[in-house]
Amino acid sequence: MVKKIDGITSSPSSSVKETSATSTSGVKAVNSVNAADADSSVKRVRKATRPMTAEERATLFRLLNEEADKMLEQEKLSPETKETVKIAVRMAIDASILDEPDK
Amino acid sequence: MEKDFTYIDFEMGSDELVAKIVADHQGWSISIAKCIAKAWNMDWQLDGLDGAAFEALIYCAKRFDNKMGIPFRGYAHRRIHEACAAEARQCKRWQYGTNEMSQIECDAREVAFRLFELFPELRDGLLPIEQPENESLTENTLRGSIKHLLASASLLTSFQKTSTDNPEYAVEFRRMFQIIANMDAIHQMILWLIYWQGQSMRAVASDWGLDELAIIREHQSIIEYVSNRMTESRKAKPVPLKIRPKLRKLKIDETNLPFSRFKVASPVVIFLLATAQLLSNTLFANLLG
Structure with a gap:
């Protein structure tokens, strides 16, 4: 025999919150791993050392001559001093560029 | 930085590793000596730059640690360049020059040597300028760099x-x-x-x-x-x-x-x-x- 329970007048405790049942959704297909794009490679702020071509070297020294003439024109330096400055920078750049292919 | 796997099987400082590094990079180290000698009107053999380059190469080979993830040339370039330049400065030709422009040439060499100290990136073949990321080297950046020098x-x-x-x-x-x-x-x-x-x-x-x-x-x-x-x-x-x-x-x-x-x-x-x-x-x- 089933006894009927009655006489409960109070509402359910407010601290107990109803939660919706966790529903499951269908499992999506796993994406395959693709090869990295060519564009997504890590780019360095400065380029690695590489031998310069004769043309690039000529361009660099042309720019050096132009900038030296422009810059040292304002200074009332003797021609020897101007030449010293220009040759010094040229020597520094020239000594830093490897012009022989790797052996 | 890309990892150099060439020497991964060798123990750091071992004779085998040193011998292999020296054999692989001797030509490259000599090309650094030749490059400095040519720029400063010197002789890479008579002025002892080849010896300095070789010594620096052995020194670097003995201390090269592959686990650091730096390629050997990236690690050794600056040191070999520095050794060659220091050797060049000690020889007699440094002080006396080679022709009638000898005084200008000697002064210019001294200034060029100091430029390497002030802009060490030059030793790695890089011009002293901040090149913005994702931008190619333009003529303006080159000009700016030259102006700095x-x-x-x-x-x-x-x-x-x-x-x-x-x-x-x-x-x-x-x-x-x-x-x-x-x-x-x-x-x-x-x-x-x-x-x-x-x-x-x-x-x-x-x-x-x-x-x-x-x-x-x-x-x-x-x-x-x-x-x-x-x-x-x-x-x-x-x-x-x-x-x-x-x-x-x-x-x-x-x-x-x-x-x-x-x-x-x-x-x-x-x-x-x-x-x-x-x-x-x-x-x-x-x-x-």
């Missing part, structure tokens, strides 16, 4: 020449010194210590209780400022160069700055001051001698 070389030459016993050089470089004299005391001191006294940026930073990077960046700003001032017209009003927050805390005695006398002085006054300085130096030397 020219300004620095001009400063070095001015200090090199005024250290000789000829007061005329003080007049020749008066504009340069006026530019420096109108800079902030901290900037004047940085130039004085690095260019005149030949101190390294690390030493200056250590003396002032700062990190090296602060001095390196400030030096870059100073050089950019000087190169801009050199190219603009004399009548242009200069925009003052700002000081980085880290350097503002420093206290420099502004009463006796090395360039203060050039601030407003005319060429005649500069010449007289330089002559007086020279005479007093000679007098003291005679008295002490």
Whole structure:
């Protein structure tokens, strides 16, 4: 025999919150791993050392001559001093560029 | 940085590793020696640059640690270059030159050597300029870099020449010194210590209780400022160069700055001051001698 329970007048405790049942959704297909794009490679702020071509070297020294003439024109330096400055920078750049292919 | 797997199977410092590295990179190290010799009108064999390169190569091979993830050439390039340049500076040809332009050539070599100390990235074949990320090297960036080198070389030459016993050089470089004299005391001191006294940026930073990077960046700003001032017209009003927050805390005695006398002085006054300085130096030397 089933006894009927009655006489409960109070509402359910407010601290107990109803939660919706966790529903499951269908499992999506796993994406395959693709090869990295060519564009997504890590780019360095400065380029690695590489031998310069004769043309690039000529361009660099042309720019050096132009900038030296422009810059040292304002200074009332003797021609020897101007030449010293220009040759010094040229020597520094020239000594830093490897012009022989790797052996 | 890409990892070098060439030597992954060898133990660091082992004879096998050293022998393999030397065999693989001997030609490359000699090409560095040849490159320096060619630029400075020297002989890579007679002047001993090949020996210096080989010694530096062995030194680097013994200390190369593959686990650090740096390719050998990236690790060794600067050291081999430095060894070759130091060897070149010690030989007789360095002081005497090769032709009728020998004095200009010798002075230029000395300035070029100092440029390598001030811009160590040159030893790696890189020009001293910040190339923005994702941007290719344009002609403007190249020009900017060359201007930095020219300004620095001009400063070095001015200090090199005024250290000789000829007061005329003080007049020749008066504009340069006026530019420096109108800079902030901290900037004047940085130039004085690095260019005149030949101190390294690390030493200056250590003396002032700062990190090296602060001095390196400030030096870059100073050089950019000087190169801009050199190219603009004399009548242009200069925009003052700002000081980085880290350097503002420093206290420099502004009463006796090395360039203060050039601030407003005319060429005649500069010449007289330089002559007086020279005479007093000679007098003291005679008295002490």
